[in-house]
Amino acid sequence: MLMFLFVAAVAVVLPDAPKPYEVTAAKELRTYLGKCVPSGKVTVGGAKDVVFHVGDTALARAKGLASEQIDEDRWIIRSFGKDVMLVGGGTRGTLYAVSHFLEDYCDVRWWSDREEDAPVRDSLALPALDASGKPAFSYRSIHRSHNRAESDPRLAIRRRLNSNGLVPIPAEWGGGKEYGPPDHAHTFDMYLPWSKYGKEHPEWYSLIGGRRIGGQLDGQLCLSNPDLKAAFLGKLREMIAKGDADARAKGLVPPRLYEISMNDNGKACECAACKAEYEKWNKSGQYVRFVNALAAEIGKERPEIFLTMLAYIYTEEPPKGDVRAADNVIVKLCDTKSNAAASILEPDNDVFKKLLAGWQGKFSHLFVWDYAITFDKRTLGFPFASEFHYADTYRRYLANGASGIFWEHEYPLVSDLWEIKFYIESRFFEDPYLDEATLIRDAFQRYFGPAVKPVFAARRMLEKVRVRTKAVIGWANEFTFISDGDLAEMSALWDEAERLAKGDAMYLRRVKNARLGTDKLAEYRRHMPVRRADGVYVADVGHLDLTYVKSHRGAIVDDPESPIGGKAVAFDTEPNAHGYLSLPFAFGVYNTGTKKTTGSREFKAIDTSPGYHWYTLESTTIPDNAMLYFTRAWQLQAPFGYPLFAGKKFDIRVAAKFEGPEYIPGSTATNRIFIAGYELVPR
Numbered sequence: 001m002l003m004f005l006f007v008a009a010v011a012v013v014l015p016d017a018p019k020p021y022e023v024t025a026a027k028e029l030r031t032y033l034g035k036c037v038p039s040g041k042v043t044v045g046g047a048k049d050v051v052f053h054v055g056d057t058a059l060a061r062a063k064g065l066a067s068e069q070i071d072e073d074r075w076i077i078r079s080f081g082k083d084v085m086l087v088g089g090g091t092r093g094t095l096y097a098v099s100h101f102l103e104d105y106c107d108v109r110w111w112s113d114r115e116e117d118a119p120v121r122d123s124l125a126l127p128a129l130d131a132s133g134k135p136a137f138s139y140r141s142i143h144r145s146h147n148r149a150e151s152d153p154r155l156a157i158r159r160r161l162n163s164n165g166l167v168p169i170p171a172e173w174g175g176g177k178e179y180g181p182p183d184h185a186h187t188f189d190m191y192l193p194w195s196k197y198g199k200e201h202p203e204w205y206s207l208i209g210g211r212r213i214g215g216q217l218d219g220q221l222c223l224s225n226p227d228l229k230a231a232f233l234g235k236l237r238e239m240i241a242k243g244d245a246d247a248r249a250k251g252l253v254p255p256r257l258y259e260i261s262m263n264d265n266g267k268a269c270e271c272a273a274c275k276a277e278y279e280k281w282n283k284s285g286q287y288v289r290f291v292n293a294l295a296a297e298i299g300k301e302r303p304e305i306f307l308t309m310l311a312y313i314y315t316e317e318p319p320k321g322d323v324r325a326a327d328n329v330i331v332k333l334c335d336t337k338s339n340a341a342a343s344i345l346e347p348d349n350d351v352f353k354k355l356l357a358g359w360q361g362k363f364s365h366l367f368v369w370d371y372a373i374t375f376d377k378r379t380l381g382f383p384f385a386s387e388f389h390y391a392d393t394y395r396r397y398l399a400n401g402a403s404g405i406f407w408e409h410e411y412p413l414v415s416d417l418w419e420i421k422f423y424i425e426s427r428f429f430e431d432p433y434l435d436e437a438t439l440i441r442d443a444f445q446r447y448f449g450p451a452v453k454p455v456f457a458a459r460r461m462l463e464k465v466r467v468r469t470k471a472v473i474g475w476a477n478e479f480t481f482i483s484d485g486d487l488a489e490m491s492a493l494w495d496e497a498e499r500l501a502k503g504d505a506m507y508l509r510r511v512k513n514a515r516l517g518t519d520k521l522a523e524y525r526r527h528m529p530v531r532r533a534d535g536v537y538v539a540d541v542g543h544l545d546l547t548y549v550k551s552h553r554g555a556i557v558d559d560p561e562s563p564i565g566g567k568a569v570a571f572d573t574e575p576n577a578h579g580y581l582s583l584p585f586a587f588g589v590y591n592t593g594t595k596k597t598t599g600s601r602e603f604k605a606i607d608t609s610p611g612y613h614w615y616t617l618e619s620t621t622i623p624d625n626a627m628l629y630f631t632r633a634w635q636l637q638a639p640f641g642y643p644l645f646a647g648k649k650f651d652i653r654v655a656a657k658f659e660g661p662e663y664i665p666g667s668t669a670t671n672r673i674f675i676a677g678y679e680l681v682p683r
């Protein structure tokens, strides 16, 4: 008997002249229904022969529910007998209706560009459908990467975001709420470049230390200058015209956000007129008044456009007096100081809570620019259980009048538990009042399947440790709040999770990927020197990297003479023509970022008398990214670029022992070197 495996197509109706995003929505529905219900057996309220009507169909129009009649980004799922209507407001609402339908009724989950669930069933018996929703925040942006290949816009729309960070969403996926040119931040110098106008109009630019200067790094504009507004306005109109033209060419809605913000530095103008204005309104108040003045003109010509501005560094402090940002201005408050692992409700985060409170009454529209990861690349991916606090954070934003979030959550492949956090973030952007315990449990359960118990236990434990130790997680940390014992316990839980997921390649892959941060921390910890009671940091052989020394008969040996831990790495010099692998003994500090040696010493005199001797490189500043190398051939190395040491001065002391003949320049004799480890003595 022949067996035929086939995917029965579900009936999907589109408008007569469908828009590109409606075509995408219908394709999305067919694709995932095909995956989830290959039999095509779908009923709704008991009715068979179900027909899906996607977008501005005759059915939607007959019900008075076409996209232009619905609020932007609102989605509607409704059945009438066997007919199911999926439609929404603006260019994205219909796509959101489809993704909600697939998530809520077919259990489809989009976790990342790589991970998704589309569970298969024999048939799908839907109840009579009547669901709809409108996201709580009107601007929902998660920035993953500047690189399109690492930031697929499809994921943003499937997760009901309306901006894909800095990668635009194309027309066939509904387009995003994008910024017009020149950029989304730090635009002063892009409108009026110092390099172009500085000579002719120095008075437009900031007075810093007695001279006029501008530029992205060196200065700002002089916002009290009476002629600046007209010059800026002219440029702004040019940018809006360009934004319109670019959008038209791509079939997109013209951008409605134009950013007017300071260059990325803290050097505000010091001229007398500006100072007088700061006195009266604060730096932020002067800036709000400048943007308001532009907005008043643009508002007359283009009422749908918003000018956006940054409350950042010197404009974080709210304005004084009765200054308030105009109705067509959006204030973007940046959170650069919070403890990323803690709830916004904890005392650690009072600074940002106070800023939010201080801006009350000073804006008509507020976006928050916030961060979900640690940016220091050595500690990127180390675990912290922020997923338990996002609900508090977004609820507070909403309660304080925020209508938009720009959320930086980069490095999906390496940052801690990215898929789970991204899912939770985007769900709360739609509705921060969802029951968080249920949502979080459900996300872990679906993502980790059979391994969920130990994974959840590891995350709960991580959070308990953080609370117990009052740890603060900023952009660069040592994660010392996790003790070696805690780390071992967490690693054991991840081992258990791997064991439980072993039978399923997908869950095993997810567990292995999710535990990388914990593994990376363990590896980092293994190499990190340990602080002794006297303040000296000590690294025994366990902290050394044996990769290169192995080819020189290098190995760890027990040595009772060793002053550090009773062990040493022993290896031979191998004199050759260029003598690199011979004595004299040398060691030094290499900056792996700039690829330059930043400190080194050669010891002409080797002490071959028995036992270990200390060799010291005095008063050396340790760079941000550093490695310690031993011998002129760098046969032995030790990573030691830790935020804890960066920029600080130490004496570096190496304990070494030499066996063999006394060193004579040019000698081809072989010596055996023993290195017990090193110490960092703070200066």
Ligand SMILES: [Zn+2]
Binding pocket: 206, 207, 221, 222, 223, 224, 225, 269, 270, 271, 272, 273, 274, 275
């Ligand atoms: Zn000035």
